[in-house]
Amino acid sequence: MSELLIRARDVRIGFPVTRGIVFQREVARVQAVDGVDLDLHEGETLAIVGESGCGKTTLARGLVRLQPVDSGTIEYRGRDITGLRGRDLSAFRREVTMIFQDPIAALDPRMRIGQSVQEPLDIHDIGTPKERRARVQNALERVGLSAEHYNRFPHEFSGGQRQRIGIARALVMNPKVIVCDEPVSALDVSVQAQILNLLDDLQRDLGLAYVLIAHDLDVVRYLSDRVQVMYLGRTVEAGTDDQVYDAPRHPYTAALLAARPVADPARARTRDRIVLQGDVPSPIDPPAGCRFHPRCPMAQAGCAVTDPALEQDPAGHGVACLHPLAP
Amino acid sequence: MAPLLSVSGLHTTFRTDDGPVGAVDGVSLSVDAGKVLGVVGESGCGKSATSLSIMGLLPRTATVEGSIRLGDRELVGMPDDQLRALRGAEMAMIFQDPMTSLDPVIRVGAQLEEAVRIHRDVPKQEAREMAMKGLASVGIPSPEERLRSYPFEMSGGMRQRVMIAMALINRPRLLIADEPTTALDVTTQAQILDLIRDLRTEVDAAVLLITHDLGVVAEMCDEVAVMYAGRIVERASVDDLFARPQHPYTWGLLTSLPGRHRAGERLHQIPGTPPSLLNPPPGCRFAPRCDFVMDSCRADPAPALSTHDGTAVACHLDAATRAREGARAARDDAP
Known part of the structure; x- marks a missing residue:
């Protein structure tokens, strides 16, 4: 088994809900991530899937320490990173980097892209100026841009090229892990394929591990080895791609899979669709019992009372449901 | 039978500081009543410019040439006041982002009533009744209470339902849906697609569905035009x-x-x-x-x-x- 890089246990991340302008006071707390476990091994891709508000982005930001964690542990190579400071934190940030959904928002519009890509090296004071420049050019070439792009500005690039710049910026540190938050959801289909192939190549060549945050289940399946499905701050199902996609055991996962539009008119007309009713409840005041029960087509009396824990079967397929679907 | 909407040789050009941009370059298409035509393509292919040309909602920097016929009327060159009378009555549009299309400081009931009373001289009470039926028809629970809600009090899926109710309230003959589910989560998208599918048979309108998603095309359309x-x-x-x-x-x-x-x-x-x-x-x-x-x-x-x-x-x-x-x-x- 390859090395376990990230081991997160019972991670909770919340945000205050405040009232008042002058005398601001905390009236409630939104538990965006509410007790999530996660393992990431060397060279693998773990996908975190779910709809808006399920806590996937907050979890991703917690993993790279962009968001403080309320409780729980996140270990990187055996060392808890939730309390890291100073030199230790910056050493961690050299190895675990992130790429964002909107590459234009992540780049400074007034900085030449060479500078932008080089910035992490400057911050961490790595190498001589000459070495830095060589590493930047190397990273740009890796992502399919050329050295002549070094002196251009972000606005001169298309969406797909900007995402390549974002990837180059994450790569320049020679990281072990890249957390990718919706890396292709802002891109057109034909360009999306280019970026997915690039991420795949980089993983193969450099042995990177990815945490892939996405709402598009098809994108996820193409890149991932394992999937974790989140709903209202909890993991409801976790397993390998084949386990989760071919034999989902949580009704929410089944509904998510069924709701994807199918690019095949004949199948689209004949297949069974589970259309969930209603909307995701507010995470400020999550439902008692199983959080999915108000929308669950298979809910039974006990579901409103008992909060199911994530339980794994012998094959490692985990599901948090009192009445899981037959495997 | 002549198609309800027929566009031929449409050229839409935007004046920009760098020169004219031909966003739509000779597009011809037609849709019959009760049918859904999908227009699919990537960003910048001209699919939205086509729909805005039909609705007459382009900025003044744009020029439209060619022919756009709705029933037996020619829309290209039609005076603004006549076009305004058609928009919202005979043809209506659903946009991608309902939050920017609804007025944030007006209750949704008042916005729906306005859509009725602009086109029809009906008493306020009757307009309110129609607004309530409209909300009910798009599957909004307790519509009478919801009339008093502001857009920000609703979820994205709910707001998109309000937009659809508003577009359909005057029973238009042509409905243009521009990326109606792109901003929504996949389970909400399934609800909205189901709703559009149900309503289309009910109101017998011609639907022009603009999307980049081939999955949505396969689920919803009778015919498809691919734009590049x-x-x-x-x-x-x-x-x-x-x-x-x-x-x-x-x-x-x-x-x-x-x-x-x-x-x-x-x-x-x-x-x-x-x-x-x-x-x-x-x-x-x-x-x-x-x-x-x-x-x-x-x-x-x-x-x-x-x-x-x-x-x-x-x-x-x-x-x-x-x-x-x-x-x-x-x-x-x-x-």
């Missing part, structure tokens, strides 16, 4: 488009979908990016990215749409190659 860089490159029934795609760009779109691949199998990618419409390449606009490009493709005139077996395609490739490669692209989905 301001032109239609292929137009076919939805079954033919997926079973026998004819244009190399359509093949590229189909084979680059990650859902049609097994993990580990490389995704097909269309190299490069769409051309700038400020200075489009001569000949076929897809030629610089096409795997099958020939010398004739790079020279004017560009291939025109020609129809075989009900599918119209704008491509110089011979029919045998198109049939072979099209079948390959279509087979790609076999799991």
Whole structure:
């Protein structure tokens, strides 16, 4: 088994809900991530899937320490990173980097892209100026841009090229892990394929591990080895791609899979669709019992009372449901 | 029977500081009542410019040439006040982002009533009644209370339902839906697509569905027009488009979908990016990215749409190659 890089246990991340302008006071707390476990091994891709508000982005930001964690542990190579400071934190940030959904928002519009890509090296004071420049050019070439792009500005690039710049910026540190938050959801289909192939190549060549945050289940399946499905701050199902996609055991996962539009008119007309009713409840005041029960087509009396824990079967397929679907 | 909407030779050009941009370059299409025509393409292909031209909602920097006929009326060159009378009554539009299309400081009930009373001289009470029925018809629970809600008090899916109710409240004959589910989560998208499908049979309107998502096309449309860089490159029934795609760009779109691949199998990618419409390449606009490009493709005139077996395609490739490669692209989905 390859090395376990990230081991997160019972991670909770919340945000205050405040009232008042002058005398601001905390009236409630939104538990965006509410007790999530996660393992990431060397060279693998773990996908975190779910709809808006399920806590996937907050979890991703917690993993790279962009968001403080309320409780729980996140270990990187055996060392808890939730309390890291100073030199230790910056050493961690050299190895675990992130790429964002909107590459234009992540780049400074007034900085030449060479500078932008080089910035992490400057911050961490790595190498001589000459070495830095060589590493930047190397990273740009890796992502399919050329050295002549070094002196251009972000606005001169298309969406797909900007995402390549974002990837180059994450790569320049020679990281072990890249957390990718919706890396292709802002891109057109034909360009999306280019970026997915690039991420795949980089993983193969450099042995990177990815945490892939996405709402598009098809994108996820193409890149991932394992999937974790989140709903209202909890993991409801976790397993390998084949386990989760071919034999989902949580009704929410089944509904998510069924709701994807199918690019095949004949199948689209004949297949069974589970259309969930209603909307995701507010995470400020999550439902008692199983959080999915108000929308669950298979809910039974006990579901409103008992909060199911994530339980794994012998094959490692985990599901948090009192009445899981037959495997 | 003449089609309800028929667009022919539409050219929409935007004046910009860098010169004219031909966002729509000779588009022709038609939709019958009760049918859904999908217009599919990537950002900047002119699909939204086409729908805004039909609605007459373009900014003053745009010029529209060609013909747009709704029933027996010509919309190009129609005076603003006449166009205003049609908009919201005979033709209506649903936008991608309901939050920016609804007034944030007015209750949704008042916004719906306004949509009725602009076009019809009905008493306030009756308008309120219609607004309530409208909300009920799009599946909003307790519609009477919801009339008093502000848009920010509703979820994205709920707001999109309000938009749909507003678009349909005057029973339009043409409904244009521009990326109606792109901003929504997948389970909400399924609800909204179901709703549009149900309503379409009920109101018997012609629907123009603008989308970038081939999955949505397969689920919703009767016919499809594929646009690239301001032109239609292929137009076919939805079954033919997926079973026998004819244009190399359509093949590229189909084979680059990650859902049609097994993990580990490389995704097909269309190299490069769409051309700038400020200075489009001569000949076929897809030629610089096409795997099958020939010398004739790079020279004017560009291939025109020609129809075989009900599918119209704008491509110089011979029919045998198109049939072979099209079948390959279509087979790609076999799991």
